[in-house]
Amino acid sequence: MHIVVCIKQVPDSAQIRVHPVTNTIMRQGVPAIVNPYDLFALEEALRLKDKFGGRVTVLCMGPPQAEEALRKCVSFGVDDAILVTDRAFAGADTLATSYALAAAIRTIEAEQAVDIVFTGKQTIDGDTAQVGPGIAKRLNAQLLTYVSSIVELDLIGRWITIERRAEGGVQVLKTRLPCLITMLENTNELRFATMPDMIRAARFGVRKWNKDDAGIEDVSRIGLKGSPTVVSKVFGPTPRAEKAELVPTERATPRDMALNLVQMLFTKHPLLEAELLEKARL
Amino acid sequence: MTEQEASKKKPAGRAGRNLELPEHLKSYKGVWVFIEHDRGAVHQISWELLGEGRKLADSLGVALSGVLLGGPNEDLDDFAAEAFRYGADSCYVMRDPILKGYRNEPFTKGLTDLVNQHQPEIVLLGATTMGRDLAGSVATTLGTGLTADCTELRIDPASRALAATRPTFGGSLLCTIMTLAYRPQMATVRPRVMPMPARNEHRSGTIIEGTLGMIEADIVTKLLDFIPDASSNKVNLAYADVIVSGGKGLKKPENFQLVWDLAQVLGAEVGATRPVVQAGWVDAERQVGQTGKTVRPKLYIAAGISGAIQHRVGMEGADCIVAINTDPNAPIFDFAHYGIVGNALQVLPALTDAFRNHFAMKRQKAA
Ligand SMILES: Cc1cc2nc3c(=O)[nH]c(=O)nc-3n(C[C@H](O)[C@H](O)[C@H](O)COP(=O)(O)OP(=O)(O)OC[C@H]3O[C@@H](n4cnc5c(N)ncnc54)[C@H](O)[C@@H]3O)c2cc1C
Numbered sequence: 094m095h096i097v098v099c100i101k102q103v104p105d106s107a108q109i110r111v112h113p114v115t116n117t118i119m120r121q122g123v124p125a126i127v128n129p130y131d132l133f134a135l136e137e138a139l140r141l142k143d144k145f146g147g148r149v150t151v152l153c154m155g156p157p158q159a160e161e162a163l164r165k166c167v168s169f170g171v172d173d174a175i176l177v178t179d180r181a182f183a184g185a186d187t188l189a190t191s192y193a194l195a196a197a198i199r200t201i202e203a204e205q206a207v208d209i210v211f212t213g214k215q216t217i218d219g220d221t222a223q224v225g226p227g228i229a230k231r232l233n234a235q236l237l238t239y240v241s242s243i244v245e246l247d248l249i250g251r252w253i254t255i256e257r258r259a260e261g262g263v264q265v266l267k268t269r270l271p272c273l274i275t276m277l278e279n280t281n282e283l284r285f286a287t288m289p290d291m292i293r294a295a296r297f298g299v300r301k302w303n304k305d306d307a308g309i310e311d312v313s314r315i316g317l318k319g320s321p322t323v324v325s326k327v328f329g330p331t332p333r334a335e336k337a338e339l340v341p342t343e344r345a346t347p348r349d350m351a352l353n354l355v356q357m358l359f360t361k362h363p364l365l366e367a368e369l370l371e372k373a374r375l
Numbered sequence: 376m377t378e379q380e381a382s383k384k385k386p387a388g389r390a391g392r393n394l395e396l397p398e399h400l401k402s403y404k405g406v407w408v409f410i411e412h413d414r415g416a417v418h419q420i421s422w423e424l425l426g427e428g429r430k431l432a433d434s435l436g437v438a439l440s441g442v443l444l445g446g447p448n449e450d451l452d453d454f455a456a457e458a459f460r461y462g463a464d465s466c467y468v469m470r471d472p473i474l475k476g477y478r479n480e481p482f483t484k485g486l487t488d489l490v491n492q493h494q495p496e497i498v499l500l501g502a503t504t505m506g507r508d509l510a511g512s513v514a515t516t517l518g519t520g521l522t523a524d525c526t527e528l529r530i531d532p533a534s535r536a537l538a539a540t541r542p543t544f545g546g547s548l549l550c551t552i553m554t555l556a557y558r559p560q561m562a563t564v565r566p567r568v569m570p571m572p573a574r575n576e577h578r579s580g581t582i583i584e585g586t587l588g589m590i591e592a593d594i595v596t597k598l599l600d601f602i603p604d605a606s607s608n609k610v611n612l613a614y615a616d617v618i619v620s621g622g623k624g625l626k627k628p629e630n631f632q633l634v635w636d637l638a639q640v641l642g643a644e645v646g647a648t649r650p651v652v653q654a655g656w657v658d659a660e661r662q663v664g665q666t667g668k669t670v671r672p673k674l675y676i677a678a679g680i681s682g683a684i685q686h687r688v689g690m691e692g693a694d695c696i697v698a699i700n701t702d703p704n705a706p707i708f709d710f711a712h713y714g715i716v717g718n719a720l721q722v723l724p725a726l727t728d729a730f731r732n733h734f735a736m737k738r739q740k741a742a
Contacts, residue, residue: 104544111547187523191515218544220665221523226479226511235596236479238508254599259477259504260411260418265600266478279659318392321520321557325531325538327550330684337698337707337714350715351725354697355733357713362695365673366737372617372642373734 094147094248096138097198098171098211099228100131102155102162103218111329127162130213134276136283137243138211139170145248147208148172150201154182154193160299168286168294175201179304184317187219191227192314193307198232200308208248210273214239222275229273237266238275394555396536403558406432407495409486410441410458410466411505413477414601417454419571419614420501422461424564426572427528428499429462431537434530440495441466444485446475452582459580461572466580467493471587476598477505483512485587490517492585495559497537499528502563514561520554521561526568526688536560546665546688567613567671567692610660612644618672620646620663620690621656624679624700624719628656633723634678640731646670648686664689676726678719682707699723 104123112119127135138149150173151166153159163174177197185193198210210232215222222238229236239258244265246253254267258277286294309315340353359366408428411418425441432439441458443451447470455466467489473481486509490498498513500506502524514521527540531553537560540551554560612618619641621634631651638645646663647656663670665685675693680686682698682705690696691710698711699719708714715722 109544109547111544186520187511188515188518188520217666219523220543220545221511221521222507223511223514223521223523226508227515230483230512230515236508236512237596238479239504256602257504259601260413262601262603264477264598265602266596267599268596320392321518321554322522322552323392323394323555325551325553327543327548329547330549330687336709337696337711339708340713340715342716347717347721347725348729350717350722351729354713354715354726355729358695358697359733365695368673369617369641369730370734370737373730374639374642375731375735375738 094141094145095205095207096141096147096149096209096211097201097207098131098135098138098149098151098166099194099224100135100151100153100162100166100213101128101216102126102153102159103128103216117327125158125161127165128213128216128218130215130217130276130278132213132283133278133280134211134213134274135166135169135171136281137274137276138209139284140281141209141243141246145246148205150175152177152194152197152201154178154185154190154197157301160301163299164294164297167297167299168290169284170290174297174299175302176299177302177307179307181304181312181316184320185315186320186322187221187223187227188321189315189317189319191224191231192319193304193309194224195228195231196309197302197307198228200302200306208270209253210234210271212273212275214275214277225273225275232271232273235268235272237268237272239277240274241277241280396556396558400558403494403496405437405493405495406435406439406497407467407490407499407559408439408441408458408463409498409500409506409509410443410454411501411503412443412445412449412454413505414603415450417457418501418503418566420503420506420564420566421458423566423569423571424499424501425458425461425463427564427569428497429572431497431528431530435496435535437496438464440464442486442489443467444469444474444482446470446472449475455582456579459578460574460576462575462578464580465583467583467585469585469587471589473587473589473591473594476601478594478596478598479508479512480594480596481587481589482509483516484589485585486513487516488588489585490559493583498559498561500561500563502565506563510561510563517559519557519559519561520552521563522552522554523563525562525564528562528564537562542665542688546685565669567669570671610644610658612646612661612663612668612670615644615670616672617641617643617674618646618663618670618690618693619643619676619678620648620680621651621678621719622648622680622686623650623654624681625651626679626720628654630720631656633720633727637676637723637727637730640727640734641674643674646690648680648683677707677711678723680707681705682710699726
């Protein structure tokens with residue numbers, strides 16, 4: 094069995110600050126991490142490998158420094174790591190990204206057939222959830238998004254049964270391999286890297302592919318050129334003009350404050366009072 | 376040649392990108408809304424999108440259409456009639472046993488075929504598990520642009536293109552995205568970001584039937600089962616009218632009970648911030664914000680919540696926001712309507728009592 098896991102290196106957006114004047118992201122000093130949602134996909138792939146044997150390859154498209162993110166994945170026990178990196182990929186939107194990643198996966202396939210491709214549910218910087226479906230369509234692989242568990246995998250019959258989150262419930266789907274799975278968050282718990290794993294990762298030879306190595310056939314479909322969407326404006330959220338009206342707190346007990354708030358709220362919003370009265374459970 | 380010189384030579388776009396709409400795509404006309412339904416009910420996001428789609432269609436002077444894919448014994452005609460009441464002029468309806476229950480492959484083919492045949496300029500879908508799955512597949516198949524999770528949709532007067540605004544970098548920034556040289560322009564919108572449109576009982580429209588042209592044997596993925604969420608105690612945060620939310624300011628998981636107590640009296644749903652969910656104090660379904668749910672209640676009470684942008688984008692659509700925070704400089708006070716600078720551990724129980732007594736008194740008076 095051969096699994097490819099696509100990961101992305103993202104800025105740790107919990108630590109991102111926006112420049113108050115220029116409204117640009119201040120990346121300096123912000124650590125880069127493996128997109129947290131991708132780690133659930135990686136863990137699931139490793140669990141399948143533990144159970145069925147075979148290989149796990151991690152694949153990342155990004156700038157040269159994304160090699161660090163791949164090394165992190167190696168420390169959890171993957172077999173191969175490939176960084177697809179080329180200036181020509183810069184500015185790619187999700188359509189162009191899925192084109193490049195699909196081409197790279199086909200190139201990987203030429204070395205060894207791929208049974209399952211995993212991605213995370215979405216990234217924390219883009220939040221689109223579009224790259225996984227894009228790759229699946231381009232590879233003509235069955236698409237399984239928001240997968241919460243792998244129920245059964247039969248490598249001989251070449252089919253898989255999964256559960257996926259849907260609106261208002263869970264769908265149980267059975268399909269044939271190869272397939273692409275986007276893994277839901279909190280579906281498993283990531284393993285710890287052991288000391289020997291970390292040493293192995295530090296020494297690991299991450300393969301670096303440029304656009305030709307990755308098997309890109311049509312350069313007009315990658316990077317900015319291959320991106321139909323155009324970012325026309327970036328701006329900070331508008332602050333609201335007025336601040337909250339505060340309940341007086343001087344020499345007020347919590348009880349006073351609460352009574353005051355209820356008074357204030359219902360004087361100004363009599364309709365809300367009527368509605369709440371209907372719902373209220375005393 | 377420097378990059379700057381290059382862009383001067385080619386005003387069409389950076390890196391030699393063509394940003395002009397090619398001649399053959401100029402005939403694409405009309406705004407479409409994919410109408411999502413499951414087990415006999417239309418998802419409310421579809422009506423919200425029709426409201427937004429109506430505005431876009433009107434500003435372009437084109438028709439608004441719904442798209443309905445489903446099984447032959449599903450109530451697609453009723454759903455279409457309802458779509459007309461919410462603003463659609465027509466509905467494209469595709470009925471096939473294969474389209475009973477959502478599966479990516481037949482739905483992607485169905486929607487892609489309809490788009491190629493009827494050539495709409497804008498296609499909108501809900502950013503639900505179904506809508507995102509389908510939108511990504513259809514956009515790739517059509518080789519066009521798709522903008523996820525938009526919070527605002529407008530028509531750019533200069534280009535007549537769709538200007539779609541969405542949060543980026545976890546909500547810290549907003550960006551406006553356009554698809555200039557490709558059609559259709561596609562976007563997804565989360566539930567509850569757009570208001571519900573008014574329903575007009577007397578509106579009607581036309582139904583245009585389409586055919587799928589697939590047989591079950593063509594379809595690789597089989598739907599074995601659908602396990603509905605235990606409907607009795609299902610969290611329905613997105614559509615709750617009143618929400619009491621708690622943040623890390625409540626300090627300990629036991630203290631979160633104070634949020635439940637107030638919610639109980641108000642008949643409200645309970646929400647939370649991400650750190651609270653990550654700490655395991657409440658279920659992930661209750662997270663409000665960028666990576667949680669977008670809510671639009673009439674009343675939102677935020678206790679011990681700082682008001683970080685990622686939380687704010689999920690709840691600022693609330694009609695009335697009340698904040699309780701010990702820090703007078705907490706960002707939440709910049710956008711809440713009413714506030715108490717105080718300790719939530721003391722104010723919450725007092726508030727629970729105050730509301731309970733107030734309602735008891737009102738009911739007594741009424742009786
Ligand atoms: C990619 C990304 C996505 C994110 N998505 C979300 C999301 O969807 N939803 C979300 O909520 N967050 C999200 N976050 C996290 C977000 O940035 C904030 O960290 C989070 O909202 C803060 O939660 P909090 O207000 O509960 O906690 P804190 O930031 O710890 O704030 C606690 C607040 O409580 C106040 N306080 C302390 N003690 C008391 C007391 N006794 N009484 C009253 N007030 C008190 C403090 O003054 C403070 O303002 C995301 C972050 C990232 C990077």
